[in-house]
Amino acid sequence: MMELFSAVEQRRAIKHYDTDASVAEADFQQIMQAVLLSPTSYNIQHWRFVRVKSRDIRLKIKDAAWGQQQVEDASEVIVLCADTQAWADRPERYWANADETTQSILLPMLQSFYTGKEQTQRDEAMRSCGMAAQTLMLAAKALGYDTCPMIGFDEHAVADIIQLPESYVISMIITIGKAARAANVRGGQLSLAEALVEDRF
Numbered sequence: 402m403m404e405l406f407s408a409v410e411q412r413r414a415i416k417h418y419d420t421d422a423s424v425a426e427a428d429f430q431q432i433m434q435a436v437l438l439s440p441t442s443y444n445i446q447h448w449r450f451v452r453v454k455s456r457d458i459r460l461k462i463k464d465a466a467w468g469q470q471q472v473e474d475a476s477e478v479i480v481l482c483a484d485t486q487a488w489a490d491r492p493e494r495y496w497a498n499a500d501e502t503t504q505s506i507l508l509p510m511l512q513s514f515y516t517g518k519e520q521t522q523r524d525e526a527m528r529s530c531g532m533a534a535q536t537l538m539l540a541a542k543a544l545g546y547d548t549c550p551m552i553g554f555d556e557h558a559v560a561d562i563i564q565l566p567e568s569y570v571i572s573m574i575i576t577i578g579k580a581a582r583a584a585n586v587r588g589g590q591l592s593l594a595e596a597l598v599e600d601r602f
């Protein structure tokens with residue numbers, strides 16, 4: 402299995418896929434089990450993943466994604482969704498293994514953190530999916546698969562297609578498969594000096 406830093410370096414947004422390839426089911430399960438270990442605030446795990454198996458649904462999503470070919474050609478298409486209200490949905494299960502004292506401290510903390518704060522609820526759901534997304538892409542790469550994260554689609558159209566529940570949001574789509582064509586050269590990375598600030602802006 403690929404070493405972590407190699408996976409980080411070799412993960413690229415792949416848009417051309419081998420249409421004869423597939424993701425072995427055991428690999429898919431291993432990737433998704435790794436995803437479930439991604440960190441989330443208060444361990445809320447907002448994410449809910451739609452694995453698109455129907456070709457009809459896949460082609461509808463491709464249409465909603467302005468015809469992006471990777472949606473049709475990749476071996477797997479996953480829509481990363483999140484429940485913005487997961488924080489209020491039986492939160493005690495997020496700390497099922499913690500002792501009662503810890504649980505009794507966390508519950509009111511979580512309630513006051515999210516109650517009535519719609520923007521924070523949405524931000525948190527998106528953050529959780531961002532964490533899941535990177536784990537998914539690196540785990541896939543470690544097992545020899547390529548991915549493309551995507552936000553280039555009409556989110557309302559995709560929400561309709563997958564019958565997204567009311568309080569949920571779509572964070573992104575990720576395609577998984579085997580590259581048929583390598584990624585272009587990197588677009589151009591900012592220097593660490595530009596991206597990293599010490600103490601304050």
Ligand SMILES: Cc1cc2nc3c(=O)[nH]c(=O)nc-3n(C[C@H](O)[C@H](O)[C@H](O)COP(=O)(O)O)c2cc1C
Nearest residue numbers: 412413414415416549550551552553554573584588
């Ligand atoms: C949230 C997100 C959305 C993206 N949406 C698309 C997309 O809709 N279509 C596409 O071809 N690439 C998409 N990309 C890929 C980026 O263009 C790509 O990650 C970036 O240029 C860096 O290249 P690399 O991933 O190969 O290192 C997206 C990436 C991210 C993280």
